[in-house]
Amino acid sequence: MSRDSFSKGVGVRADAQRNRERILDAAEEVFTHRGTAASTEEVARLAGVAIGTVFRHFPTKDDLLAAILKRLLARLAGDAATLGGADGLHVFFRRLVEQAAAKRTVVDLAGVSVPAAVGQLGEAVGELLRQAQAAGTVRDDVRRPEVMALLVSVCQGALQGGWDVELQERTLAVIFAGLAA
Amino acid sequence: MSRDSFSKGVGVRADAQRNRERILDAAEEVFTHRGTAASTEEVARLAGVAIGTVFRHFPTKDDLLAAILKRLLARLAGDAATLGGADGLHVFFRRLVEQAAAKRTVVDLAGVSVPAAVGQLGEAVGELLRQAQAAGTVRDDVRRPEVMALLVSVCQGALQGGWDVELQERTLAVIFAGLAA
Amino acid sequence: MSRDSFSKGVGVRADAQRNRERILDAAEEVFTHRGTAASTEEVARLAGVAIGTVFRHFPTKDDLLAAILKRLLARLAGDAATLGGADGLHVFFRRLVEQAAAKRTVVDLAGVSVPAAVGQLGEAVGELLRQAQAAGTVRDDVRRPEVMALLVSVCQGALQGGWDVELQERTLAVIFAGLAA
Amino acid sequence: MSRDSFSKGVGVRADAQRNRERILDAAEEVFTHRGTAASTEEVARLAGVAIGTVFRHFPTKDDLLAAILKRLLARLAGDAATLGGADGLHVFFRRLVEQAAAKRTVVDLAGVSVPAAVGQLGEAVGELLRQAQAAGTVRDDVRRPEVMALLVSVCQGALQGGWDVELQERTLAVIFAGLAA
């Protein structure tokens, strides 16, 4: 009956876990493209589960949104951790902006409580900043808060106007110049 | 304040105009603080009119949002027109960010049709940029599109994190450095 | 000032009367083409008066509908009075059906109180029937109520399916055969 | 009445089906007596379900109206199929008129999309006509379209004036005479 190699109890949990992921994936896809106003039912449909299942895993729509944001931030922090060196910060910056231009997640998620999650991202960015300053790519008096602020700002901006690649590069160029030693 | 130079037979119109303004003010207040998802009914309540009156003036919620945006942009363009000189652009930039930090309007209004209005703002910013470059405050190869992009970005960013004055200044400092000759 | 040859008081009344007619014409046009669900405001627009004027003349939408119906029936009764002879009834019948196919009035007006007005129409039809029977065109045992019923029925039917001229003729042919001696 | 031959795992469906029928019944009752302008909320009330349930089953008021019409036509076509012989057409005709006199449905439903459903009814009537002509009860040159037209007409007429049984019979008598050989 249970389709796992372990006991029933564990089997069920595996199922549940699988559903949880599918729901999160679907939710990211849906809210990312249609904004947070999209209906939870559409998420369920895309995830291939019934609406009740969504609410069993995330008792509230806000819980679902928060979970997406948390996962997204964790992913970004992971990305950042793989970078480093003189221009790790720059690469991360650009990468983030590219993502934001394609998705709406970060923006619309504003308002959802973002407890510790941002903390992780902040630390990762701090590390990149430290390395860039050590390499002399970034001025020494630049501090983490404004880097974070610029990061968030440009991401938000990117998904507004319909930036093309050139505009994105010219905009980043100004910021990179401002950060440069 | 101005009572108008006519007075006979235009009485009702004056009332309607007064209501129109009250509705716009209320709408700006409401949507600005709660986002565009706030209800039209709340706008009516704050404006002190019945819901039907709101819809008589703005047949659709989108019409109302568009009207707010239009008025806001006109106001900003007007502001810009009074500035100039070496650091007119910088002043305008900072002023805008301060406003955005207090309001949500600009952000959430994205998606609403923004016909010619943005045109005005773009031109005003272009003029400020020209003057700043003439005065040598801004590098010559900087062009209007990226200035607009940065402007929008930082406004968006400002109303996310809850920037304090210091963070705002440090963030703008990076951008101004990036723009500098 | 008053554009009539009599006293001011009469002048004003003439204006009001003119408005009343314009409103009735507009209402017939509007309700006839869009059904009784059309808005009173549209009637006012077509009549070229303000909505308040419509309600001054007809305190209720139902009053307006009743007035249209009354006028329509009076008109039909007048038409009938000009006919007669062996086939006056047949001509009237056909004429009515043609009208109904183009308008919706009679149908949708069902439900509105139709006090004495139908009386007039009934009498006119009764007279036509009498003459047709005198001429031997219609069977003697046919009575007014069923003629009225058939009249109403075919009018209603005509504005449903989209009858073409041929179908209308074939349908009337059956009824005329049924009435024939 | 019938409990269905399945029973496991289809429980909810049975409930839903039951509700669907209750809503259709309620809707037929309501729209039939008050016209299509009656509110969907009243339908819900009479059906004993919440308003949301009505819209879950019929996403639009028009969908609900169309469903009623479809069911009504199917029922009529079924009735017709059980008849036949020399006076099947006459019986069907009379039966339909009796129904119409009590309900408003057929009339007001005009305008709602009536896809294939009418087709079924048309065929059934065609068959009755053929049999009546074979039996010599109806003239050979009478064709289906005018029979349908008369059918519709008299139904419409019946629910206008408040026909009593006698008037109904006298009216049908004229039509039957017109159809007779």
Added chain:
DNA sequence: AATGAATGAGACTTCATTCAT
């Protein structure tokens, strides 16, 4: 008598959430 802005009840519809199966 006319105007037209304002009113507010009520219509349709959506959607987060609950709960019987």
Added chain:
DNA sequence: AATGAATGAAGTCTCATTCAT
């Protein structure tokens, strides 16, 4: 643990009717 039907509050919008000018 999953399903999906049911719920009902809330939102947008329409329109008959009132009333100040």
